Amino acid sequence: MGKDYSIAVLPGDGIGDEIVREGLRVLQAAAEIHGFRVRTTHFPHGADHYLETGELFPDSALAECRDHDAILVGAIGDPRIEVGLLERAIIGGIRFKLDLYINLRPIRLYAEHLCPLKGKKPEDIDMLVVRENTESLYVGIGGQFKRGTPDEVALAEMVMTRKGVERAVRYAFETARAAGRKKITLVDKANAIRPQDLWTRVFEEVGGEYPQLERDHMYIDAATMWMVKNPEDFDVVVVDNIFGDILTDLGAMIQGGLGIAASGNIHPGRVSMFEPIHGSAPKYRGKNVANPLATIAAVQMMLDFLGETEAAQGIERTIEHLLRSKRIPGLSASSGLMTDEIGDLVLGALGEQAD
Ligand code: IPM
Numbered sequence: 133m134g135k136d137y138s139i140a141v142l143p144g145d146g147i148g149d150e151i152v153r154e155g156l157r158v159l160q161a162a163a164e165i166h167g168f169r170v171r172t173t174h175f176p177h178g179a180d181h182y183l184e185t186g187e188l189f190p191d192s193a194l195a196e197c198r199d200h201d202a203i204l205v206g207a208i209g210d211p212r213i214e215v216g217l218l219e220r221a222i223i224g225g226i227r228f229k230l231d232l233y234i235n236l237r238p239i240r241l242y243a244e245h246l247c248p249l250k251g252k253k254p255e256d257i258d259m260l261v262v263r264e265n266t267e268s269l270y271v272g273i274g275g276q277f278k279r280g281t282p283d284e285v286a287l288a289e290m291v292m293t294r295k296g297v298e299r300a301v302r303y304a305f306e307t308a309r310a311a312g313r314k315k316i317t318l319v320d321k322a323n324a325i326r327p328q329d330l331w332t333r334v335f336e337e338v339g340g341e342y343p344q345l346e347r348d349h350m351y352i353d354a355a356t357m358w359m360v361k362n363p364e365d366f367d368v369v370v371v372d373n374i375f376g377d378i379l380t381d382l383g384a385m386i387q388g389g390l391g392i393a394a395s396g397n398i399h400p401g402r403v404s405m406f407e408p409i410h411g412s413a414p415k416y417r418g419k420n421v422a423n424p425l426a427t428i429a430a431v432q433m434m435l436d437f438l439g440e441t442e443a444a445q446g447i448e449r450t451i452e453h454l455l456r457s458k459r460i461p462g463l464s465a466s467s468g469l470m471t472d473e474i475g476d477l478v479l480g481a482l483g484e485q486a487d
């Protein structure tokens with residue numbers, strides 16, 4: 133008898149409903165094929181809910197989410213609402229209040245033609261970025277003084293704790309070892325931001341316990357350069373929250389764009405959250421053109437996290453096959469395929485694999 137999983141689902145804003153619908157169809161199909169069961173609870177939080185009720189994301193909703201095995205988020209953000217309000221309340225709320233201290237972002241090129249870099253092949257782009265997810269410039273310590281005047285002062289503190297850095301670095305080394313990866317690169321900016329040498333020191337210290345893994349160290353500016361020029365040099369990357377945010381959008385581009393990039397917000401052993409890294413694309417809302425592959429990839433990561441490794445691998449192989457064969461010709465909203473058609477293709481190919 134397979135297991136039962138309960139998933140908290142927050143489709144969110146813009147294209148969220150449509151892409152999550154396809155993600156959940158794939159999840160249910162994987163459950164049937166691999167003999168487990170999935171129960172979902174939907175949460176309405178996002179722009180519409182806020183405009184109707186004035187409620188952002190109350191602690192009671194978070195507490196309910198916490199009672200599930202995992203959380204799936206579609207996309208959060210809406211131009212009708214003050215910049216960042218929803219994102220901080222919902223995405224930030226889930227990340228910080230559930231202490232999801234890792235943001236795991238695989239960067240993998242599934243088909244050569246999707247890569248904007250000349251001459252790079254799938255075997256050249258296959259890395260795992262471990263982004264710290266609960267510290268740095270995201271902690272919200274700081275503020276504004278005399279806002280809107282010539283004397284305005286704006287402060288945002290970059291907070292790094294020994295505990296926060298060490299658990300991110302340890303997770304990266306453990307994950308690298310478990311995945312049979314060879315090399316791990318620390319990305320920081322300890323030359324200009326001297327307190328960041330906390331990262332450099334902890335990386336060396338913890339790395340000493342993993343002599344089988346090659347260690348490398350880059351500053352963030354150089355890392356963006358090398359990731360474009362020589363992506364094949366990257367295997368596992370461990371990086372602070374804000375630099376990881378930036379570096380992984382670059383990473384998404386070299387794997388074909390935001391239409392394929394997914395992430396896991398993880399606290400090992402606890403309820404964790406999975407989401408595509410793209411935004412809510414309000415202009416495509418309700419048009420059935422958004423590409424759901426990044427959400428389907430988020431479902432894949434969620435299944436992997438839940439221990440349904442075969443189901444996760446099946447979804448990844450399917451995505452790879454559909455992109456390589458060009459049955460899904462592109463990753464943008466103008467790929468020529470509708471949102472549900474892409475879902476149908478994934479379901480069909482999953483079924484073929486299972487036969
Ligand atoms: C991401 C997003 C978020 C971040 C935003 C929406 C707050 O860009 O998940 O990368 O900056 O972390």
Ligand code: MN
Pocket residue numbers: 377378381
């Ligand atoms: Mn981002």
